[in-house]
Amino acid sequence: QLQASGGGLVQAGGSLRLSCAASGHIFSPYSMGWFRQTPGKEREFVAAVGWSGSRPYTADSVQDRFTVSRDNAKNMVYLQMNSLKPEDTAVYSCAADPTDCYGYSCYLMTWNYWGQGTLVTVSS
Numbered sequence: 157q158l159q160a161s162g163g164g165l166v167q168a169g170g171s172l173r174l175s176c177a178a179s180g181h182i183f184s185p186y187s188m189g190w191f192r193q194t195p196g197k198e199r200e201f202v203a204a205v206g207w208s209g210s211r212p213y214t215a216d217s218v219q220d221r222f223t224v225s226r227d228n229a230k231n232m233v234y235l236q237m238n239s240l241k242p243e244d245t246a247v248y249s250c251a252a253d254p255t256d257c258y259g260y261s262c263y264l265m266t267w268n269y270w271g272q273g274t275l276v277t278v279s280s
């Protein structure tokens with residue numbers, strides 16, 4: 157019910173836009189988030205946005221480079237990633253939860269629905 161796509165191989169400094177398609181009961185009103193994970197490391201919060209799409213929250217490590225947005229009409233959430241670095245290489249997954257969030261509360265909340273990830277590889 158959550159399917160991430162848009163990953164691939166990109167050179168450092170390049171851009172990618174990830175998409176997450178929600179279906180079934182998931183999307184509105186659900187908060188939507190992006191996470192990433194590399195082998196041997198814990199899953200890391202990247203960005204999230206609440207029901208309305210206002211006041212999204214982005215992790216400090218990617219702030220100023222990554223932007224999360226949603227299109228409620230299309231049941232889609234996006235992660236625009238610019239100025240990519242090799243350390244951004246990871247499997248990126250989207251998540252959803254019926255709890256609304258604004259700003260920092262999006263980082264603190266528990267996410268109950270998860271989709272399969274898409275691999276992003278950034279070459280140096």
